[in-house]
Structures are given as structure tokens and as C-alpha cells.
Amino acid sequence: MPGNTAGPVIELRSLTKRYGATIGIEDLDVTVEAGEVFGLLGPNGAGKTTTLRCLVGLLGPSGGRVRVLGLDPVADHRRLAPSLGYLPGELRLYPELTGQQTLDLLAALQGAPVPRQRELCERLKLTPAELARPVGEYSRGMKQKLGLVQSFQHRPAVVVLDEPSEGLDPLLQETFFELLAEETAAGRTVLLSSHVLPEVQRTCGRVAIVRQGRLVTVRSVAELRRARARRVRLVFADGRGARPLGAAERWSPRWEGGRVELLVPPDEVVPAVRSLLAELPVADLTVEEAGLDEAFLDLYRSGEDLYRSGEQEERP
Numbered sequence: 001m002p003g004n005t006a007g008p009v010i011e012l013r014s015l016t017k018r019y020g021a022t023i024g025i026e027d028l029d030v031t032v033e034a035g036e037v038f039g040l041l042g043p044n045g046a047g048k049t050t051t052l053r054c055l056v057g058l059l060g061p062s063g064g065r066v067r068v069l070g071l072d073p074v075a076d077h078r079r080l081a082p083s084l085g086y087l088p089g090e091l092r093l094y095p096e097l098t099g100q101q102t103l104d105l106l107a108a109l110q111g112a113p114v115p116r117q118r119e120l121c122e123r124l125k126l127t128p129a130e131l132a133r134p135v136g137e138y139s140r141g142m143k144q145k146l147g148l149v150q151s152f153q154h155r156p157a158v159v160v161l162d163e164p165s166e167g168l169d170p171l172l173q174e175t176f177f178e179l180l181a182e183e184t185a186a187g188r189t190v191l192l193s194s195h196v197l198p199e200v201q202r203t204c205g206r207v208a209i210v211r212q213g214r215l216v217t218v219r220s221v222a223e224l225r226r227a228r229a230r231r232v233r234l235v236f237a238d239g240r241g242a243r244p245l246g247a248a249e250r251w252s253p254r255w256e257g258g259r260v261e262l263l264v265p266p267d268e269v270v271p272a273v274r275s276l277l278a279e280l281p282v283a284d285l286t287v288e289e290a291g292l293d294e295a296f297l298d299l300y301r302s303g304e305d306l307y308r309s310g311e312q313e314e315r316p
Helices: 048-055 077-083 099-108 115-121 140-152 170-185 197-203 220-228 246-251 266-279 292-302 307-311
Strands: 012-020 020-032 037-041 062-070 084-087 158-162 189-195 206-211 216-222 230-236 253-255 260-263 282-289
Touching: 012 048, 020 048, 020 206, 037 048, 037 170, 048 062, 048 140, 048 158, 048 189, 062 206, 077 084, 077 282, 099 140, 115 140, 115 170, 140 158, 140 170, 158 206, 158 307, 170 189, 170 197, 197 220, 206 220, 216 220, 230 266, 246 260, 246 266, 260 266
Parallel strands: 037 189, 037 206, 084 158, 158 189
Antiparallel strands: 012 020, 012 062, 206 216, 230 260, 230 282, 253 260
């Protein structure tokens, strides 16, 4: 493995990328260790793709420092390429080349043997007949499968994935999740950007959330979910719909017939439940931990800068 691997596998220090007067990403600080699946979250235009392109050497930073496996992705690109896999969000392929020719071309550019190519084609259901067809005839899902194969086929130490499950059917998504688990079990590192929050919740241990080109926070997925509101659902015995809820009105009630859903801060759940049970004709009550989608939206809307206030999660 190239470079100095004693430290983090991926290290971004004050990473800044400007396009003229437009800021793509500013002062981004993130480290990713060996064996992590690390998520990069944010809406379109937040700076995710810019960050990934800096990581793989397609863009040079305007300021700050980028290191992958101890190497500069631009200056040391030739040394780094054999150890790096990359799936761009907008996968552009030569339409006249067959699937097999495309894999072979990308393997040559990677500069490494491809011991997993056949295995991955079989697992992702790319048959020899399909690989013999021009890529211009491929569906979006077939192109995505080809992109995944080329990302993993040379057994890279670091894989960078931009919206990796786009176009995959549910069965192939399961295969993709298995691949991620295998990579991290082998000590390899995956950084993925996705807007599919359940996917991130299932696969990532930690995530960085970016907002308008700046870092909001770095947190473990488990911590994000614990820190955010709980979903409290009530069903009323009298079947009546919307009614005054007293102090509970501050928890954004959403009514559906004789049912209501509240988003309650974690430290207020127990007193809230006691109060609701005492004051209202409750027939059924459930409390659920909020998902990553609520956690992300809450942080993004509020614009909290937890990372810069010194509250970034310390990884053990």
C-alpha cells in the first residue's frame, strides 16, 4: 500500500475549493480511518461531489490539504490510482465500447490487476452476453453495475462512491450492501455520498453533514439518532380527530383521523408520555427512535455548527 498508512486513510484539512467567486467547499476538516464506511451527507449543491473529486485527484484544492493513504491525490495520482476505486455520480462511458472493453480500459487506467472482475460480474448479474454488448445499449441500472465492478475489481484499499445504489433493483442493492460489509471486514475503507438516507443509516458508522459548502457536524449514525427527537404516536379511544393537546402542541402534531404523531426531544419523552396518558383518552401509544432522515433534516434546517463549536465526535 502506498504512502504513510500510520495515520488516517483519508485526511482533509481546511479543504477549500472555489470556482471563481463561487465556493464549492470551504474549510472542510474530516478524517476517515481504515475499515470505516463513512458517509457524506447533504442536499444538492452542498459540496459533496466537489469533495469527492478532490479526494480522487480530479480537482485540485484552492486551499487546504488532501491526503489519501498519505498521498496527495493530484501530485501523487499515478502512485495512488492502483489503490483507489471511484464511482462518479454521473457515470459517463464510451457508448461504442462493449461492457468488457470498458472494464479492461478502466483496469488499464487503474494500473492494477483485476482479480475480482469475474466474481463481481457474476454477483452483480452482468452476463458474458451483456458484457459483449455496446455500453450505448445499456440501461441505467446496467451502467451502474458496470461502474460498481470497475470500482472494486482491482481490490483497492480505498473506494469512493457517489450515489452508488442509483438504478439498482432491491436484490442488487442487497448485493451492494454485502460488498461494503466484506470490504470493511477486510480492513479496506469506503467513503460514500448518498441522498438515500436509509442506505446511509444501514451502511455507515459515521457521517459528515455539509451545508452550503461548510461542515455542520461529524457524528456516528447511532449518536445522531439518539440525539434527535423521538416519534410518539397516539391513538385515541373516542376516535375523535384533531383536538387541543395543551403543552404537547409545541411538538409539531401531525393528525390523521383519530391518530396523532409528535416529535418529542429525547429528554422530554417520559414526562410527555405521563402527561398525555393522564390528560387524554389514549387507547394506544408507541415511541420510536427517530431515523437518520429526521436527524439530518433537523441539523440542516437549524444550521447548527457542532463541529466548529468543538463538539465533534471523538472516535475511539
